[in-house]
Amino acid sequence: MQTVGCVDARLPIHSDMDLVWVRQHVRQTAAQLGFGLVEQTKLVTAASELARNTLVHGGGGEVEATVLRNGHAPGLRLAFIDEGPGIADLERALSDGYTSGDGLGMGLGGARRLVHEFAVDSSPGNGTTVTVTSWTVRPPRHREEH
Amino acid sequence: MPEHETAGQHGSPAREVGDFLRRRREQVAQRWADTPLFRTVFTVSRDEAVEAGKAVIEALAAVASAGRVEDTEADGFTVVREQLTRTAAARSRAGAGSAQVSNEVDALRPPVVDLLVADLSQSSAEHVRECATAATVLMGTLRLVVMESALNEGRALIDRQRMELLETATPVIKLWDGIVAVPLIGTLDSARSQVVMETLLESVVDQHARFAILDITGVPTVDSLVAQHLMKTVAAARLMGAECIVSGIRPAIAQTIVHLGLDLGTVVTRASLADALAYALDQQGSGIVDPVSRGAVAR
Ligand SMILES: Nc1ncnc2c1ncn2[C@@H]1O[C@H](COP(=O)(O)OP(=O)(O)OP(=O)(O)O)[C@@H](O)[C@H]1O
Ligand SMILES: [Mg+2]
Numbered sequence: 001m002q003t004v005g006c007v008d009a010r011l012p013i014h015s016d017m018d019l020v021w022v023r024q025h026v027r028q029t030a031a032q033l034g035f036g037l038v039e040q041t042k043l044v045t046a047a048s049e050l051a052r053n054t055l056v057h058g059g060g061g062e063v064e065a066t067v068l069r070n071g072h073a074p075g076l077r078l079a080f081i082d083e084g085p086g087i088a089d090l091e092r093a094l095s096d097g098y099t100s101g102d103g104l105g106m107g108l109g110g111a112r113r114l115v116h117e118f119a120v121d122s123s124p125g126n127g128t129t130v131t132v133t134s135w136t137v138r139p140p141r142h143r144e145e146h
Numbered sequence: 147m148p149e150h151e152t153a154g155q156h157g158s159p160a161r162e163v164g165d166f167l168r169r170r171r172e173q174v175a176q177r178w179a180d181t182p183l184f185r186t187v188f189t190v191s192r193d194e195a196v197e198a199g200k201a202v203i204e205a206l207a208a209v210a211s212a213g214r215v216e217d218t219e220a221d222g223f224t225v226v227r228e229q230l231t232r233t234a235a236a237r238s239r240a241g242a243g244s245a246q247v248s249n250e251v252d253a254l255r256p257p258v259v260d261l262l263v264a265d266l267s268q269s270s271a272e273h274v275r276e277c278a279t280a281a282t283v284l285m286g287t288l289r290l291v292v293m294e295s296a297l298n299e300g301r302a303l304i305d306r307q308r309m310e311l312l313e314t315a316t317p318v319i320k321l322w323d324g325i326v327a328v329p330l331i332g333t334l335d336s337a338r339s340q341v342v343m344e345t346l347l348e349s350v351v352d353q354h355a356r357f358a359i360l361d362i363t364g365v366p367t368v369d370s371l372v373a374q375h376l377m378k379t380v381a382a383a384r385l386m387g388a389e390c391i392v393s394g395i396r397p398a399i400a401q402t403i404v405h406l407g408l409d410l411g412t413v414v415t416r417a418s419l420a421d422a423l424a425y426a427l428d429q430q431g432s433g434i435v436d437p438v439s440r441g442a443v444a445r
Contacts, residue, residue: 016335017305023367041367041398042405048369049406096407106370110406 009065013054013080022051022063026078029065033074034136043076043134046114049107050080050130056101058082058128073137075116083127090120159273159280164211166262166277167203175199177257183250187236198233202226206284215284218291227295234296244296251292255285316342318349325357325426326350327419331364339375343382350388357426358383361419363394373408380413389414389429393422 009029011022026047030040047063054061061082068075087093094112099105108130112118115132116139122128167174178184179195188195208222209215223230237247259281266274316338319327326349328342346358360376362368368376380390393416395403403410416422 016337019335020333027366038398038401041402044367045369045402045406048367048371052369052371104370104374104408106407110370110408113405113407114402 006066007064008067011063011065012060013051013062013082014060015055019048019051019055023048025065026076029067030076030134033067033076035076035134036136039134039136042114043078043132046111046132046134047078047080049111050078050132053107053130054080054082054084054128056103058084060084061127068133068135071135072139073135075133075135077131077133079129079131081127081129086124086126086128087120087122088124090122094120158213159276160210160213160215160284162277163215163262163280163284164207164209166265166281167207167210167258170261170265171200171203171207172196173261174203174258177261178202178254181250181253181257183233183237183247183254186240187233198229201229202288206288209287210280210284215280216287218287218294220287223291227291230292231295231299234292235299238296238300244293247296248289248293251289252285254288255282258285316345318345320349320353320355321359321423322427322432324353324355324430325359325423326353326355327359327361327422329361329364329419332366334362334365334372334375336371336375339372339379343375343379346379347382347386350383350386355388356430357391358388359391359393359419359422359426361394361422362392362399363396363419365394368395368399368403370406370408373403373406373410377410377413389426391416391422391425393417393419 009025011025012018013022023044027040027044030043035043051063054063058080059082061080061084064079064081066077066079068077092098094109095105096109097105108120111130111132115134117131117133119131120128121131175196176199178199179188179192184195184199188198205222205226209217209220212220212222214220214222234247237250238244242250259278262281263274263278266277269277316328316330319329321327326346328346330342332338334342342360346360349355350358360379362376365372376392380392383390391414392410395415395417414425416425
């Protein structure tokens, strides 16, 4: 249904300060598109988790933000891209409480619950791309039930 | 054709501009030293201004000789980029806006072009025009390089200030005997939360506090890292004999925390700072005594 839009912004993720910029950008863009406060907060929080994973586990990378206007309502797609070690066992990575570091292990699975669409493209040695999309109005047809 | 010969003799206009700059380095630097940009930055000694000007002219000559008059990334600029950044920063610290700085850099152009044209009085009009154009383009590129440095510097400055703000703005307020509160504002990253934890624990000791309220009304995003920091702070305070109450969790944030799957179950939370204070007073058994008479006694 949705065709690929062109990327509207590309932000680096190489430091804690970059995470601040990413959150601000997502918050601003979501607000402009007409996201309600709750959906805005959810998307920003998901972005915060995923951007931090890009930084901490992926060794840095970038986020591509794309505004989608050809769905039933405006949407925002965010792709977090790194060229780090990749995720060997995705199911385990997504499970609540699993962490390879000293986090809570809630980031990846939590982010999935905070957005409307969620996809991970990763394999060991080939980096990781996590793509999430949320719409200002929840899609009528539930694509996925968490 | 004589025109052809001239061009052949001198090589490309860019190279000729490079040669000219090297030849006339002293004179151009002397004139630049009197322009607002150099006069306002190098207030102590004119010699210093002339030296700084010479360095820039040498860089420009290198860029021109390499035939890259339009290239802001040309190698020649590398050696003076730092100096140009400092110059631009000094101007903006002195209150000059970016348009003004841009104009001041542009004012370096006429002395170069005037001298160049005077030097070429024997050449054909066509050749003079080409060289003047090359020089003008080169000076425009210099202007871009300066503005770019200034922008980068501006962003670095904002980053630094933000850092400072994050690390300093953690006042601990004594609300009541035995009750302290920290209103958290902004990003609660690792560095900042370390500061918060230390300040809070210190004041728990100093104030003999039994209750510590962490108010997160001013924290825009609560993700798993922020939650982890909050829980660590709560645990540490507990070890010091104080109970922590987290207040100011806005409705949107509460919903997000639930979806994220974070379990704040072990943490006492209240909607507002006032609710948290009421809870602490109640637990402490102080009750809300009449604050007026209490104040009167204290006085
Ligand atoms: N971009 C990535 N590249 C490589 N591994 C990743 C990436 N993102 C996640 N992972 C792996 O998945 C695990 C789970 O991620 P998740 O975000 O859920 O937890 P965490 O980052 O360890 O802790 P936190 O709860 O603080 O986010 C990580 O510990 C890591 O091993
Ligand atoms: Mg994570």
